[in-house]
Amino acid sequence: MAKAWEGCGGAGSLEAELTCPICLGLYRDPVSLNCGHSFCRQCIKNMLGAQQHSQGPYTCPMCRVHLGPTVELQNNFQLGNIVEAFQASASKRQEDEGSEKGKTRVVPCEYCLDGFQEAVKTCVVCNVSLCQAHLSKHNAKASQQEHILVEVGAGEAEERRCPEHGKLLECYCQEEEKCICVLCSIAGAHKGHEVITMKEERDKQLVKLPDTMTELQDSKSDLDTALEELQKCENQVKTNTKAVTSQLEVQLKDMRTQLVQKEKKILRCIKTIEENQLADIAKARKKMEQKRDQAEQNLQALQKIKEQPDIFLFLKELKLVTDRYVPLDTACFLL
Known part of the structure; x- marks a missing residue:
């Protein structure tokens, strides 16, 4: 079915045929009126509700035909099925194309009855979308030259209408400071409020605008001055930081120099102490070695004396050895 649609003018023209003329989106739960025109169920219910509040006759938004005192909404199942099939085809086409995004919706002119023409503007007052030809005819009428025209499908037309x-x-409701419709002031939530036209409110605001602009200009000047002061403070902080950093670097450099000098001096002292202590140890070792050698010689002499058979020589030689022997005091060798 999707290929058949594409062969009959492309998906764009089909999408226009499947677009609700009220919300300008694809039909959702489509229903048909007695005149044959179709709309989203919720869209046409809102439109008919507004007509009921205005106490006017029920009319079709497309052809303006009178629908009678009661309106029966007929479910358009076939149109709903076509919309679902089109959406499925469009989703598959977007997946195949990959990077294609933000497709622009084509809206048909609501006055073209002999064929499809793309609408270029939407008249907010008439609530219709017009092609270039019908737009020229619309603007040519003196009574319609002040009508408000907006971009098609931009959503601005809905914003300019009362949602209720x-x-x-x-x-314009002065109490709530809000734009409203005529029915809101007569029978709606703004009944009894101080209400004026939007043009009157604009004229009032235009009178106040110069004072407001002057106030804003003064405020801007004050802010500019404050920003300049902040910039000066920022520059001063940076200058102070740079000066303090420079001073700190000089002081730290001096401290490092002094520390290096003290380190060298202490290391020299430690080295001198070490050398002195090692010299004392070497001197004590030499004396102790001499004493040890002397003790060894005395032991050998005593060994010989022990074997001396001659009593006289024994006593003589023993005295010589004992006279040389001095008890060793090791404490004198300790540091």
């Missing part, structure tokens, strides 16, 4: 009554926002 569907009427054009033409009044």
